[in-house]
Amino acid sequence: MSAAAASTKERVVLAYSGGLDTSVMVKWLQLERDLDVIAICANVGQDAEDLEWVKQKALDMDAIYSDAVDLRKPYASRILKKAVQANALYENTYPLLSALSRPMIAKYLVDYAHKHGARYIAHGCTGKGNDQVRFETCIHALDPEIEIIAPVREWDLLTREQEMAWASEHNVPVPTTAAKPYSIDDNLWGRAIECGVLEDPWNEPPADIWTMTVDPKDAPDEPEYLTIGFERGVPVSVNGERMKYLPLIIKVNEICGKHGFGRIDMVENRLVGIKSHECYECPASLALIRVHQALEQLCLDRDTQHFKHQIDQRWATLVYDGLWFSQLKEALDAFVESTQEFVTGEVRAKLYKGSLTVVGRRSDYAIYDYGLATYSEGDTFDRASSHGFIELHSLQSKTWSRKQGPGARRAAEGHDFEQF
Numbered sequence: 001m002s003a004a005a006a007s008t009k010e011r012v013v014l015a016y017s018g019g020l021d022t023s024v025m026v027k028w029l030q031l032e033r034d035l036d037v038i039a040i041c042a043n044v045g046q047d048a049e050d051l052e053w054v055k056q057k058a059l060d061m062d063a064i065y066s067d068a069v070d071l072r073k074p075y076a077s078r079i080l081k082k083a084v085q086a087n088a089l090y091e092n093t094y095p096l097l098s099a100l101s102r103p104m105i106a107k108y109l110v111d112y113a114h115k116h117g118a119r120y121i122a123h124g125c126t127g128k129g130n131d132q133v134r135f136e137t138c139i140h141a142l143d144p145e146i147e148i149i150a151p152v153r154e155w156d157l158l159t160r161e162q163e164m165a166w167a168s169e170h171n172v173p174v175p176t177t178a179a180k181p182y183s184i185d186d187n188l189w190g191r192a193i194e195c196g197v198l199e200d201p202w203n204e205p206p207a208d209i210w211t212m213t214v215d216p217k218d219a220p221d222e223p224e225y226l227t228i229g230f231e232r233g234v235p236v237s238v239n240g241e242r243m244k245y246l247p248l249i250i251k252v253n254e255i256c257g258k259h260g261f262g263r264i265d266m267v268e269n270r271l272v273g274i275k276s277h278e279c280y281e282c283p284a285s286l287a288l289i290r291v292h293q294a295l296e297q298l299c300l301d302r303d304t305q306h307f308k309h310q311i312d313q314r315w316a317t318l319v320y321d322g323l324w325f326s327q328l329k330e331a332l333d334a335f336v337e338s339t340q341e342f343v344t345g346e347v348r349a350k351l352y353k354g355s356l357t358v359v360g361r362r363s364d365y366a367i368y369d370y371g372l373a374t375y376s377e378g379d380t381f382d383r384a385s386s387h388g389f390i391e392l393h394s395l396q397s398k399t400w401s402r403k404q405g406p407g408a409r410r411a412a413e414g415h416d417f418e419q420f
């Protein structure tokens, strides 16, 4: 009989990355909480060590079960698809890469907990960030009975040195490389870089923080055109070649990164009340959202486009706040989905030294009408009808002016006066 089957201990599913924090947690949960540990490592497209090796590392520390699960396809097709349709940019800037990956991972952690009869889920998020809120809120939305353990909020291993010392005392392999100067989270949707010298928002980000994008000054001297095809608001082709969404994202990251497009430097409002200086590089996510917006400009009518912009912002804030699995988010999803029915067509963009400029768009469903728009031959717009339209549109201005506004004052005082 295996050790796992023989054990009568309660179980915890740990979101495991293979790094120092979560490795220490494998042992800490066993020793301090007397739990059997199931270590799950989720691949959402991060630039990680070999995940099979990470899984083995957990087993070597007596995890009763470990798995490295490739979530890149469902992450792309279920989550990043919606992110593009909703033009998801928190505070009009940040494409939400960390916020979007957490519900995906949370779903799998809950599934593993159910499969293995675990009552607890543990994660390695710090006590000051958004990600702890997102993990726990998503997990509780999926299963309100699961209990969360956040060792970083409880243990007294406050410095890396203390953690390293605890690790070597308890046979947890310690990293041989120096501590990285930044805190990094990355996946298919981009890369987040914080801490270190970035904690002073006056500091220009050092060149070494960027890995997905070249410095725009070193980008090719010739521009490159990139054409993205969409069906119902979902990207389906690159430069005329049909592609599944996962390889499409990877390819767009590559092309845009080569031209130095996708760098963001912002001060962001965290949910927990802290402002933080954040740098992101998001070649594919920013590019796909930009070109999707350009196609919406062609295919949505004015009211829908304006209203959707507000919905998009609300959607982004909900996702930022960890409310992926929530009533309002589901309702907004339905609205967004319904607006995408005719967002089908192509957008052409030009990449050049850090910039992406939309230079063309076309759709069989375009509401844009050449006959109505043109000032040349072929004009179909009935100019005469504008007269009556403006007559009614300005009627309230006229009546207000006569009774209370400039017209009334002129009549009373007998002269013109400053109106602004």
Ligand code: ARG
Residues within 6 Å of the ligand: 096, 097, 098, 099, 130, 131, 183, 184, 185, 192, 193, 194, 268, 278
């Ligand atoms: N501020 C971003 C967010 O809350 C990114 C957090 C990324 N985490 C990190 N360890 N760098 O979504």
